[in-house]
Amino acid sequence: MLIPEPVQRLIDAFARLPGIGPKTASRLTFHLLRGTQDLSYELPQALAELKANTGECEQCFNITMADEPLCQICVHPQREDSVLCAVEEPLDVIALERTAGFKGRYHVLHGALSPIEGIGPDDLKIAELIERVKRGGIVEVIVATNPSMEGDATAMYLRQQLQPLGVRVTRLARGLPVGGDLEYADQSTLLRALSGRQEMD
Numbered sequence: 653m654l655i656p657e658p659v660q661r662l663i664d665a666f667a668r669l670p671g672i673g674p675k676t677a678s679r680l681t682f683h684l685l686r687g688t689q690d691l692s693y694e695l696p697q698a699l700a701e702l703k704a705n706t707g708e709c710e711q712c713f714n715i716t717m718a719d720e721p722l723c724q725i726c727v728h729p730q731r732e733d734s735v736l737c738a739v740e741e742p743l744d745v746i747a748l749e750r751t752a753g754f755k756g757r758y759h760v761l762h763g764a765l766s767p768i769e770g771i772g773p774d775d776l777k778i779a780e781l782i783e784r785v786k787r788g789g790i791v792e793v794i795v796a797t798n799p800s801m802e803g804d805a806t807a808m809y810l811r812q813q814l815q816p817l818g819v820r821v822t823r824l825a826r827g828l829p830v831g832g833d834l835e836y837a838d839q840s841t842l843l844r845a846l847s848g849r850q851e852m853d
């Protein structure tokens with residue numbers, strides 16, 4: 653046994669994170685092993701509080717502090733109520749907020765449709781989105797799912813469900829790197845995609 657079990661265990665845990673291969677997982681683990689005590693105490697505490705001290709916004713499903721039922725954007729008095737932007741992940745909200753080009757409200761779907769991975773409409777916050785639109789006051793839903801097969805499938809499905817309710821359904825303009833994530837798009841590309849959004853038909 654070349655690597656002691658507790659060391660291997662952390663390597664394996666790191667390697668399960670997105671974008672971290674076995675090499676990086678080993679580097680991170682050995683860095684913690686060698687480094688000062690501070691980080692190896694701070695890290696587990698931050699991880700424990702990550703889930704315990706955060707929650708989901710009851711309206712848009714963005715991240716909130718655990719004791720706040722609604723997120724900062726939902727409680728903001730000066731955002732437009734008539735335009736909703738549907739995104740896959742909370743990180744996409746942050747990416748769009750950085751562009752400062754959107755003044756409406758959000759709806760976080762928590763993923764995208766993927767028949768291959770067995771993710772259907774019931775696994776996402778789609779019923780909740782339909783309910784929000786049915787309650788009225790919404791004129792346009794901008795579908796800002798990723799430019800991927802799953803993102804496209806989700807957009808098509810949302811259009812089918814939402815258009816009969818009498819709202820405009822638009823999609824971010826092409827120009828975002830295909831297969832890439834919204835969160836990695838640079839601000840100007842994202843802003844252009846947002847302002848050039850098109851009616852879905």
Ligand SMILES: [Zn+2]
Nearest residue numbers: 709712723726
């Ligand atoms: Zn919210």
